[in-house]
Amino acid sequence: MLDFTVKENIQLNQTYFLIKLTPKNGEILTDMEPGQFVEVLVENSPRTFLRRPISVNFVEKDKNLLWLLVQAIGDGTRKMSQYVEGDVVNLLVPLGKGFTISGDAGKKSLLVGGGVGTAPLLYLGYLLKRQGQAPIFLLGARSKSDLTLLNEFEKYGEVFCTTEDGSFGEKGYVTNHSRLNRKDFSMIYTCGPKPMMQAVAKYAKQNKIACEVSLENMMGCGIGTCLCCVEKTSDGHICVCTEGPVFNIEKLTWAI
Amino acid sequence: MLDFTVKENIQLNQTYFLIKLTPKNGEILTDMEPGQFVEVLVENSPRTFLRRPISVNFVEKDKNLLWLLVQAIGDGTRKMSQYVEGDVVNLLVPLGKGFTISGDAGKKSLLVGGGVGTAPLLYLGYLLKRQGQAPIFLLGARSKSDLTLLNEFEKYGEVFCTTEDGSFGEKGYVTNHSRLNRKDFSMIYTCGPKPMMQAVAKYAKQNKIACEVSLENMMGCGIGTCLCCVEKTSDGHICVCTEGPVFNIEKLTWAI
Amino acid sequence: MGNLKINISNLQLKNPVMTASGTFGYGTEFCDYMDLSKLGGIFVKGTTLHPRQGNDYPRMAETPSGMLNAVGLQNKGVDYFISNIYPNIKDFDTNMIVNVSGSTIEDYVECAARLADLDKIPGIELNISCPNVKEGGMAFGTSACSAGDVTKAVRKVFGKTLIVKLSPNVTDITEIAKAVEAEGADAVSLINTLLGMAIDIRNQKPVLSTVTGGLSGPCVKPIALRMVWQTYNAVKIPVIGMGGISSWEDAIEFILAGSSAIQIGTYNFIDPTISEKVVDGIDNYLKENKIDSIKDLVGALKID
């Protein structure tokens, strides 16, 4: 549990906000895995009782900054979207198990994100690139304005996009993108709406590509004690907050 | 029910704040009696469920400004103390029955206030002066710094003070002030901590001076429906929020 | 807004939104803030045969997302109501329902009988669930037997719509609901307040003069909703749901759980216009979801 100070809160579109935080008392950020998350204590929000889970979007080591990409959809995230420089925010960090990164520079990884589910893929892409890989991003959204941080993604790999309304990239869903026809991936990582992730998982399975998904089950505690966030897996009900949020699709019981 | 915009919030001492509000959409403030109050909807304060009653401190007709003098003692008033210019605040206004003002310019009124209970006396003094009276203020507090808005009071009458620690005016309680020895008042108005008001009421009774007190019973609704704010009177339990908060001491069943 | 009409037995409501007894005075207190004719009905203050002074101050404590009250049915009695209040409210363009309380069955009966003569009072709500009075009150509401008895007795003298208001302070609310249904209640309303308590740790005393009091407000909503759903599945008469409603979304939840109509209580204190907003919100929801009539929503909860 650590207090952070808001350094910057950048509005990216109507509902997306990039919040950059640094530990209040100058503590050095611990190492985080891509796909791990934080639990935000949202103060001054009468309808927000529990903490809110938000993925690690990026870690700027040199500046000791943690980035969160937040979509304001309810009272809690709306309150976060109003953070201003200097606000103090209490976080549990880092939580959960992130994406697995292989040290093999020859791997070809595809990172598929939908909507705010693109959040954890930025830091993942950065780390993959640092391992020598050339990750490929495939990002989907309803419309052009929902595709944010593209210039950041481009720093770490090639970026392909789809929009449902065709306003940017290919029209349609990520799973319809022409780049998928090549099937030249050795690993797929995905985060986004469940139907999207299931479609991606199906593609991966059909093409025998290893695939990890990041689940967003509703959480009570984020630290493995309430047993509310469970996912049915081959090992029975297990906690998404401690055993996940990232899972290999082999472990899940999705009917795909 | 009306939305107001905060025009100014002036910190007067460690816990007292003078908040100046104007109707958000330019509505002209309705006439208010001194001693009436408003019910403030305190938003973004998870521990403040009910509205909070606050006295009308002053009405600046020409600027269409309503003044509230707020002492931050709990979550609700603390949140009010953080209002900044431009904040929008929802009020029920004006509520209750205020002090009675006689048209007789020859009357000599004493206005006794303790702590934040001085709040309603400012507007009362102003109106008395406008009637041609020369009201006398007797204001008490723990210490000098708790005596606020003195320059405002001085505009409308002579001001006497007591502090418990002797840091300003006479040392002791208002009821010990030497000015009371003259007993030359035809009317006493008082607002402040209950023990103080009871002592003032006693003085008034002993000296056969008419006296009105402003009660601060805890309120649920402020508009006469919950029946939670009742005071035992000669007419039985009656609502402080609609029949008061100002009462003639004759009506109360105080053992004084 | 034709599609908001719904009946509670013989009582015709222009919409399912009503205000709860003890939280809306006689309606008059709210005229400044809203248009009373927009409401399906108003449940006026708890009325007893004889005048009652109520409990001593303090009668209130604020709690997380709610409040405790210990008013204790302060009112001037049914005769005063009939001669002094009824004339002022009888022409309101909505249903004025009187909430009736008593310490004995005879009290309930006598009070109901006098109200039965009032043309513009289409129904009464028997409060057998008030936790704030020593005798009677909640005691009637916590046993199926006595709840049935009082319903039966009042039914004999009251021909118009008879609603019985149930206490949540019971192991099984459906038992009580079934008992009053069997004795002729036209509808049940629920929930009344939950018995609670608060302590002032500075003086180590209870906050309320009566030690315990009734809890209401958003904090009780999950409990109320569960009881409405249980009751809806147990009886055939209409259920009027309440407990913590603070938005139109809450109202829809109660309707889906089986409420033919809903009452808004404590939240009137926070927003005196809330009931109007809830009417509009429900209307919108129906339109957006292309639901023809509110009736189609009552108890429409989908359970896999």
Next chain:
Amino acid sequence: MGNLKINISNLQLKNPVMTASGTFGYGTEFCDYMDLSKLGGIFVKGTTLHPRQGNDYPRMAETPSGMLNAVGLQNKGVDYFISNIYPNIKDFDTNMIVNVSGSTIEDYVECAARLADLDKIPGIELNISCPNVKEGGMAFGTSACSAGDVTKAVRKVFGKTLIVKLSPNVTDITEIAKAVEAEGADAVSLINTLLGMAIDIRNQKPVLSTVTGGLSGPCVKPIALRMVWQTYNAVKIPVIGMGGISSWEDAIEFILAGSSAIQIGTYNFIDPTISEKVVDGIDNYLKENKIDSIKDLVGALKID
């Protein structure tokens, strides 16, 4: 902090602050956040004779100042606990109490008997009040008779401190408390969760897979406090109070109402260090009010 010591029957607590079953895992989950040895005790997860998968997802809904859960006692069973978990927690410098659940009296007895052999488990808490399991669970806790029966049976096989955890979903909690006291319980703990419900109005379905679930958090505090006070006045054995405690002030309220010790549940999720803060807060309160021992505060509520 010597003045914070208090006993629950034979159980010696260094202070009255404990954590509630199902909200603090096995303690291990909180090591990163606080010093477990500062606690009077830890009530570990609900444990059953046989492993349980618990209910389907979703198991949670947020509510005003609280939450609903429908975990349904997911756990790997008592044998797994004994061989895989006990070794890791047995040396914690605090009291590790196991919360025991079952569907039949035999289950409770067998589970308790196996735990009786564990040196470092000084007591168990019988959960006869879980609203989230179909068979048994709450059913035991809502009738004085069955509550007494299960207590009696377990008492025979369990000689250490036996705490029985009561359900708030009853008309009169003191009846149940008296029944378990009569059958040899060393203490009662209360309250477990209140049965509640939430509906998603977008898909018109219950939020929880089980439709209803258990309500906890600050919203229930007034109800819990009232029940603690009623129970304290009805039985002679110690009362362990809980329900919505989120600050040291809340804890003091529960102690004044008659709790010899308290448990903190849901609020651990919001502030994993809350229990530590409550210990310090109580300590300060005693000092500031010049109270020699926490024992002097238990049930010290002043009623005029």
